[in-house]
Amino acid sequence: MQEHSIRLFPDPVLRRTASKVTKFDHELRLMINAMESVMRTQPDGIGIAAPQIGISKQIAIVDVSPRIPGAKRILLINPVILKTEQETISREGCMSLPEYSAYLKRFNRVMVGWYDEKGAYHSKWAEGIEAICIQHEVDHLMGKLFIDRVVCLKSDMIPRKAKTKS
Ligand SMILES: [Zn+2]
Numbered sequence: 648m649q650e651h652s653i654r655l656f657p658d659p660v661l662r663r664t665a666s667k668v669t670k671f672d673h674e675l676r677l678m679i680n681a682m683e684s685v686m687r688t689q690p691d692g693i694g695i696a697a698p699q700i701g702i703s704k705q706i707a708i709v710d711v712s713p714r715i716p717g718a719k720r721i722l723l724i725n726p727v728i729l730k731t732e733q734e735t736i737s738r739e740g741c742m743s744l745p746e747y748s749a750y751l752k753r754f755n756r757v758m759v760g761w762y763d764e765k766g767a768y769h770s771k772w773a774e775g776i777e778a779i780c781i782q783h784e785v786d787h788l789m790g791k792l793f794i795d796r797v798v799c800l801k802s803d804m805i806p807r808k809a810k811t812k813s
Contacts, residue, residue: 651681651700653689656744656792660698665705665788668724671766678702679722679764686710689742694780696787699743707784711777718777726761726785729770737779739793740807748807751796753779 654660668675678697686695686708693713697706710720733755740748757778760770773781783793797803 651685653685653742654699654701660701660703661743661792662790663703664790665698665703667705671764676764678706682708692742694784696784698787705788707788709777709780709784711780714776722763723761726759728757728785729760730758732756739783741793746806748805749793749797750803751793753782757781
């Protein structure tokens, strides 16, 4: 497989709706490996979506363990947010927009359904930073970026130095 690197805004792949995974095969595992190795190059990364490395498929990885010790990595294939609770304001950044972070509206609790790499279905309620990261990554799979959710570009966008990326 070719070398993958982070795609930066305004790369058009970030704006495409990713296609659903239909084959749970060796090729899928190669894509997941490529995503993980790119994620590991970002020491403060807590999530990555396949379009961020140029693959327009519904695959995302959420691993908030750098922020919540003991949290388990979740590999989300064809994820769908089924329920939401408790609106909250979150400050977010993104590896594809490394210059900024912003405050935006999210939900503090989400129920997400997804498939694993073997094609088995799972669902669970996620909370806090994990729930927010899941919403951020599911947005990527829909061609949506956090800047689309910013209420006021002028006051809510913050140039940043080092902040958690997802
Ligand atoms: Zn992102």
